Amino acid sequence: RKEVEQDPGPFNVPEGATVAFNCTYSNSASQSFFWYRQDCRKEPKLLMSVYSSGNEDGRFTAQLNRASQYISLLIRDSKLSDSATYLCVVNYGYYSGAGSYQLTFGKGTKLSVIP
């Protein structure tokens, strides 16, 4: 079983649509969770951290369910500029020792927002 699994995609949605991405992780010792965005042939950039209480940043809402080991990202009112690959990321390194930081990425889900 892969450590971080995401919807395979791609997702093709019209402008203004709401789209949801799902992710599951296998290591219950994971301590921190993120969604990164990666544009074609560019480096990943942090979109938002994900907390158990859920968090929102404008049109983006992230949820974490530790019991189910499940993470989600909701994008409302999709814009053309949201077209990118969305990467679900967990940090497994926190308990590997002080100062340890090891991000594990999902394969990514490609989103295309269509005019």
Add this chain to the structure above:
Amino acid sequence: DAGVTQSPTHLIKTRGQHVTLRCSPISGHKSVSWYQQVLGQGPQFIFQYYEKEERGRGNFPDRFSARQFPNYSSELNVNALLLGDSALYLCASSWGGQGDTEAFFGQGTRLTVV
């Protein structure tokens, strides 16, 4: 302020050769991590260094090695290159070594092995 810088941006090598990739973290950041991203996949963790000490190693063969210098810059070395080493190599820096600090990625080095 300059972001994470990597050099070179592109590189073509022949099988069996050796390669050295370089990374300069954001000023003030003490942690540097390396990732390999093969086309169509998410980045895969290779190494993490914090305060010049190795703090994490991913599932990569011994042909891969790295180090961090006193100025916190880092090198990733790969020996005996294989075709399968062709990938985008990403460097990420963060202020601390803890998992709740944001990691900033460089633009990557695109390595092609022929």
